[in-house]
Amino acid sequence: MVTGDGAYIKKINRSVILKNIIEHGRISRADLSKITGLNKATISVQVASLLDDELIYETQLEHNTVGRRPIMLSINGPAGYVLGIDLDYNQIQYTVSDLQGNPVQSDTIQLETDDYDTIVRQLIEQIKHYSAQYVNSRYGLISVMIGIHGTVNKDESILFVPKFQWRQKALKATLQKELSIPISIENNANLSAYAESVYKHQKNSNLLNLNISSGIGAGIMIDGKLHKGYHGYAGEMGHMIIFPDGDRCKCGNQGCWELYASEPSFFAQLEKEQGKSNIKFDDVQKWIDTQDPVTYKVLNQFIKHISIGLNNIINLYNPETLVINSRVLRMYPNVIDQIKSNLHSSMSQYQEIVISNLGNKACVMGACALSIKRFLQVPELILTYANAVELQAAQF
DSSP states (O other), X not given: OOOSOHHHHHHHHHHHHHHHHHHHSSEEHHHHHHHHOOOHHHHHHHHHHHHHTTSEEEEEOOOSSSSOOOEEEEEOGGGOEEEEEEEOSSEEEEEEEETTSOEEEEEEEEOOOOOHHHHHHHHHHHHHHHHHHTTTSSSOEEEEXXXXXXXXXTTSOEEEETTTTEEEEOHHHHHHTTOOSOEEEEEHHHHHHHHHHHHTOTTOSSEEEEEESSSEEEEEEETTEEOOTTTSOTTOGGGSBSSTTOSBOTTSOBSBTHHHHSHHHHHHHHHHHHTOSSOOHHHHHHHHHTTOHHHHHHHHHHHHHXXXXXXXXXXXXXXXXXXXXXXXXXXXXXXXXXXXXXXXXTTOOOSXXXXXXXXXXXXXXXXXXXXXXXXXXXXXXXXXXXXXXXXXXXXX
């Protein structure tokens, strides 16, 4: 039982009410009282405060029955905006979302350099651009969350980005010197895992999301919370060694998993086997559709290497849901059955393995969702999957 500080209790009640308004989309005061167990007077006071802060708005529900039409409460999406950024090795994705999780603007800028100072200047210019665009809303551009394809400390400084060979970079501190808007830095796989839990697998408290794209990274949700480890580096599973004395990795080890089971490794092997260069995703889809034997040979080996790592991960974490995010695997029919056929151990227990359909938007989706959660100070966030589909379909 919570006792004592009245202000603290009010804060808790406010977060519970906001959580339920977000989850239901539209809800009446009476239903809020029933669901939360708060009395009508408390609901009335809290709703009045939220209306005054312009975080929610009222609409009258249309119905054909006799009697007074109920007043419904909803989150006021355009009251403020958040910016999610995916800083990948060859491009930067930007997505602006309102407070309902609806994407309102998405852009991708190709990178032609890995120079830290040059990329920092690009980030500053773009963030200032978005901040100016949304300055007239009630709360403006509230915050920026940047997903990094590398190890991020708990203090949000960057330890290492393999593709850029960045080491010990204080990106957050550098940006905050020139920007008044709050900046947060997070590992991209963690943000992708959060997106899966918010948009798709809301009822799964133990979820592991595996990104197989420019490298391999995992985001781990345990009991509904992101698991980051002691320093913040948990989930760097791409650097798990699966072949002792194997190929040399940029991390300094040999035989790392991502050298054999990431999409760049798949394309490198496919180009070697096909005797062609610069193979694209469209080429892979065409060869899969025509059941090209060379492509199927490389795919089967790719899936075998993926399965080796998955076996280790499943035995370590016993996940309820294991989500794999890979554009190549989404193309391949019955890929889940083939992955499962490689998991022979009776010790490997899990609830389900699925292929993500959030694609390369998962990181920015998670960044926006986590920013909304923090701004509204709600214990958990559930956003509609329709919003996720809209974001996935957004043309960059």
